[in-house]
Amino acid sequence: MKRILSTLLLLLSCSAYANSGGIELEEADINLSDTLSLERGAQHYVTYCLGCHSAKQIRYKRIALDLHLDETEILKNVAPIGAGIYDQMHSAMNGHDAEKWFGTTPPDLSLIARSRGADWLYTYLKGFYTDKSKPTGVNNSVFKDVAMPNVFWQQQGTQVAVIKNIDGQDVLTDLHLEQPGQLSPKEFDKMVNDLVNFLVYVGEPVQLERQSMGKYVLFFILMFIAVGYLLKKEYWKDVH
Numbered sequence: 745m746k747r748i749l750s751t752l753l754l755l756l757s758c759s760a761y762a763n764s765g766g767i768e769l770e771e772a773d774i775n776l777s778d779t780l781s782l783e784r785g786a787q788h789y790v791t792y793c794l795g796c797h798s799a800k801q802i803r804y805k806r807i808a809l810d811l812h813l814d815e816t817e818i819l820k821n822v823a824p825i826g827a828g829i830y831d832q833m834h835s836a837m838n839g840h841d842a843e844k845w846f847g848t849t850p851p852d853l854s855l856i857a858r859s860r861g862a863d864w865l866y867t868y869l870k871g872f873y874t875d876k877s878k879p880t881g882v883n884n885s886v887f888k889d890v891a892m893p894n895v896f897w898q899q900q901g902t903q904v905a906v907i908k909n910i911d912g913q914d915v916l917t918d919l920h921l922e923q924p925g926q927l928s929p930k931e932f933d934k935m936v937n938d939l940v941n942f943l944v945y946v947g948e949p950v951q952l953e954r955q956s957m958g959k960y961v962l963f964f965i966l967m968f969i970a971v972g973y974l975l976k977k978e979y980w981k982d983v984h
């Protein structure tokens with residue numbers, strides 16, 4: 745029994761190690777009630793991601809409703825030129841071109857936050873580093889040999905990998921900012937965080953509704969308890 749347990753533990757620790765490839769996931773600061781962050785995230789998505797990735801599960805109309813924005817505002821500030829309020833977030837790129845350029849089709853990102861998790865996304869988007877052997881010139885700390893280029897190279901600058909030899913194996917342990925970009929690391933973190941916040945929202949838009957509804961439900965339950973208590977007192981007051 746002991747042996748089985750220790751083997752299991754060993755396996756578990758191995759897989760945790762293999763997942764991260766020597767790099768720990770960074771924690772994203774997710775706050776779905778921060779509608780300004782969500783709006784900035786939506787703008788970044790349209791500017792930097794929509795060229796390749798659609799997010800077909802969501803329409804601009806829905807974003808406007810959830811973020812309490814005017815329809816004209818969302819069309820002017822967020823949606824790409826020519827998009828209609830009832831449009832889904834369609835990408836301009838077609839699968840055929842993508843196949844030709846990247847050897848693979850960039851996936852729809854509607855549910856990516858659910859399948860990968862917010863922390864993974866946050867680490868992934870910050871995890872591109874120079875790798876001359878790749879066609880895109882970059883590799884990624886949590887997605888080895890990824891076919892996606894670093895779309896934030898201007899904002900982030902360029903990073904290089906810090907490789908250490910651990911037990912005879914080269915392991916990527918850290919990333920080092922070699923050439924700073926237009927944004928400071930702090931500003932860049934915020935930008936990526938807003939984007940991840942938006943992707944978490946897109947993964948399950950009803951979360952916003954559920955959270956605000958939760959307050960009413962709690963209020964109702966409290967009211968009900970108070971009324972119930974008063975009623976009980978009333979009914980039992982003569983029984984003694």
Ligand code: HEC
Pocket residue numbers: 788789792793794795796797846848849850851853856860865868869889890891892893895939
């Ligand atoms: C120039 C095209 C392009 C742009 C722009 C782009 N991507 Fe990608 N992305 C790709 C390709 C191609 C892949 C597939 C990579 C692979 O499978 O090797 C990918 C993969 C991904 C993945 C991994 C999906 C998985 O398999 O789990 C995520 C997450 C992602 N992109 C997020 C983003 C975000 C967020 C943005 C905007 C900041 C963005 N991408 C902008 C081309 C692009």
